Amino acid sequence: MMTRSPQGRTNRLTRPSIAVAAAVAVTAGVVAAAPDAKTAEPTPKLSLIAASTSVTLDSWKEDPGVYLDLGTYLTSENGAFELKVTRKSYKAPVVATQVFRNGKKTTTKALPAGLVKDFSGLPDFAQIKLTDAAGKTVLSQTEAFCPNNASGRVRPDAPANSKYPQSCPVNPFTLGSVWGVENGWASNTYAGYYSKPVRLAAGTYTAKINVTKKYRDLFGIANQTRTVKVTVRERSWEEPPPVPAGSRSAASAHEGHEGHGKAAAPSAASGHGAHAAHGAPARAEAPATRTTGAAPTFNVGHGPYPPAPPALPWALKKESLQRQSFSAAKVGDGAGQTDGSRQAPGVKPNAKRPTGKATVPDVPKPDLRSLPAYGITVSDGYEEVPGKDYLAFSANVWNAGPAKLVVDGFRSPGKELMDAYQYFYDADGKQVGYTPTGTMEWDPRPGHEHWHFTDFASYRLLKADQKESVRSGKEAFCLANTDAVDYTVKNANWHPDNTDLSTACGQENSISVREVLDVGSGDTYTQDLPGQSFDITDLPNGTYYIQVLANPENRLKETNHNNNSALRKVVLGGKKGARTVKVPAHHLVDAN
Numbered sequence: 315m316m317t318r319s320p321q322g323r324t325n326r327l328t329r330p331s332i333a334v335a336a337a338v339a340v341t342a343g344v345v346a347a348a349p350d351a352k353t354a355e356p357t358p359k360l361s362l363i364a365a366s367t368s369v370t371l372d373s374w375k376e377d378p379g380v381y382l383d384l385g386t387y388l389t390s391e392n393g394a395f396e397l398k399v400t401r402k403s404y405k406a407p408v409v410a411t412q413v414f415r416n417g418k419k420t421t422t423k424a425l426p427a428g429l430v431k432d433f434s435g436l437p438d439f440a441q442i443k444l445t446d447a448a449g450k451t452v453l454s455q456t457e458a459f460c461p462n463n464a465s466g467r468v469r470p471d472a473p474a475n476s477k478y479p480q481s482c483p484v485n486p487f488t489l490g491s492v493w494g495v496e497n498g499w500a501s502n503t504y505a506g507y508y509s510k511p512v513r514l515a516a517g518t519y520t521a522k523i524n525v526t527k528k529y530r531d532l533f534g535i536a537n538q539t540r541t542v543k544v545t546v547r548e549r550s551w552e553e554p555p556p557v558p559a560g561s562r563s564a565a566s567a568h569e570g571h572e573g574h575g576k577a578a579a580p581s582a583a584s585g586h587g588a589h590a591a592h593g594a595p596a597r598a599e600a601p602a603t604r605t606t607g608a609a610p611t612f613n614v615g616h617g618p619y620p621p622a623p624p625a626l627p628w629a630l631k632k633e634s635l636q637r638q639s640f641s642a643a644k645v646g647d648g649a650g651q652t653d654g655s656r657q658a659p660g661v662k663p664n665a666k667r668p669t670g671k672a673t674v675p676d677v678p679k680p681d682l683r684s685l686p687a688y689g690i691t692v693s694d695g696y697e698e699v700p701g702k703d704y705l706a707f708s709a710n711v712w713n714a715g716p717a718k719l720v721v722d723g724f725r726s727p728g729k730e731l732m733d734a735y736q737y738f739y740d741a742d743g744k745q746v747g748y749t750p751t752g753t754m755e756w757d758p759r760p761g762h763e764h765w766h767f768t769d770f771a772s773y774r775l776l777k778a779d780q781k782e783s784v785r786s787g788k789e790a791f792c793l794a795n796t797d798a799v800d801y802t803v804k805n806a807n808w809h810p811d812n813t814d815l816s817t818a819c820g821q822e823n824s825i826s827v828r829e830v831l832d833v834g835s836g837d838t839y840t841q842d843l844p845g846q847s848f849d850i851t852d853l854p855n856g857t858y859y860i861q862v863l864a865n866p867e868n869r870l871k872e873t874n875h876n877n878n879s880a881l882r883k884v885v886l887g888g889k890k891g892a893r894t895v896k897v898p899a900h901h902l903v904d905a906n
Contacts, residue, residue: 366385374551386540389499400489404487439503460493463501520542664722680713692706719831720736720828720829721828722737724825736749752767764819793819810832855886866878
């Protein structure tokens with residue numbers, strides 16, 4: 315049975331996900347006319363711009379610190395800025411290649427070895443210097459840049475949508491990614507979720523932002539420093555919001571907007587009631603003004619990594635602020651709103667059971683693979699099982715393609731289980747076959763309340779001789795595309811649906827459910843509660859292996875059943891009630 319992890323249970327990270335495009339009007343300093351297609355050079359022209367000459371940032375008394383979203387963007391003209399980032403295996407380093415597209419012609423250029431260390435972005439890309447009113451330097455630092463950060467068009471004739479993914483993955487076992495700034499678009503240079511707040515006293519400052527020299531030289535970016543006036547104001551959750559002179563109160567203004575028919579955002583209590591079942595971020599939400607349009611992610615139950623950086627800090631959702639009419643924008647990614655929550659409508663299942671004879675046609679099928687376990691910690695049994703020691707971990711099963719995994723569940727009236735079927739499609743996307751593939755079951759426990767596909771994966775703790783020792787109780791899953799594992803494989807979908815559990819996995823009264831694992835994406839689950847994690851209370855100290863096994867009963871049809879297992883070495887130590895775990899590096903990946 316699948317279980318989600320409540321906030322604060324263990325010292326673990328929260329999951330992965332996805333930063334999305336914001337509809338920003340950042341036209342200042344950008345040439346409005348598109349380059350002439352006949353004379354344009356194939357090399358994109360990159361520029362650093364500032365959306366505004368001034369910004370106001372909040373520092374909260376209860377959680378002091380300022381998030382330096384200064385509103386600077388990298389624009390790409392004369393073609394898209396595209397990077398392909400890969401590694402051959404976990405024994406090989408991460409390498410990056412720039413891709414140039416000129417009509418049907420594609421060329422590449424290898425970037426310097428060691429430029430990137432992982433898949434989270436270009437390190438030390440932006441240089442930020444902050445001086446106070448007296449001219450004294452109070453901050454000088456560099457920040458990484460994910461080209462897939464929140465972005466928007468900078469001219470009206472630019473493509474309506476960006477073809478590039480909406481995040482830079484941070485799963486330590488990512489294998490491939492594509493980063494890009496669409497032609498005529500701009501991507502926020504702010505590191506967002508992954509940046510640390512800085513302590514700044516209330517007052518005025520001057521920020522100077524530039525691209526560091528190595529990237530200016532590498533990509534031909536002009537040496538242009540952008541200057542932004544920064545006002546830091548100190549706020550408190552217990553104080554009413556500031557009201558600009560001559561304006562209505564925040565409450566009346568908010569009421570006026572709601573009067574236009576805009577759906578009111580859920581309160582903190584109702585929001586958590588709807589989604590907290592899937593887990594909550596271990597990290598406190600970063601504060602932000604209510605006009606940012608940002609909101610916390612609720613798609614964290616699969617764990618263990620946070621969504622990729624949004625353009626703006628997470629909106630503060632506190633009961634006190636709710637009473638003062640502080641309301642985050644309605645959660646969800648859509649036109650003009652991209653809060654990083656990765657919520658998407660659940661894929662629509664077939665209305666009826668398949669008819670005709672079940673067949674498994676000779677067409678492309680998914681290839682399910684397991685990643686080594688990570689996020690490995692030792693925990694106790696909490697109040698549920700006192701006196702026990704458990705080994706908690708996170709695991710991911712992903713689809714290497716070339717076809718997506720599509721499973722429909724159909725419910726007979728009065729039956730507790732749904733009958734599950736796997737579907738197959740030809741190259742044109744036409745359904746050409748199906749086969750029974752087990753069942754789906756409803757999990758009624760608070761924090762779950764969705765349909766699980768049974769026998770999707772299993773987890774085992776093996777002894778040093780790699781024979782089974784302890785088996786996790788985790789067997790049933792709600793499939794969701796939580797992690798971009800390798801977007802360079804054939805047919806990878808850079809914009810997968812069903813990324814949010816609350817919409818992808820059905821309701822108790824559902825008559826049918828469709829669950830999909832798209833090509834290039836994986837689904838991470840955090841095993842940190844008794845019944846999921848491994849009971850190590852009476853296990854002797856020594857070396858063990860966590861095995862992640864996809865499709866353990868081979869119920870699902872796939873191209874290769876020989877790559878479904880992954881092992882991660884762990885070393886248990888300590889004494890009962892105070893067990894320890896050491897996690898050696900997995901080749902070049904040194905992440906627990």
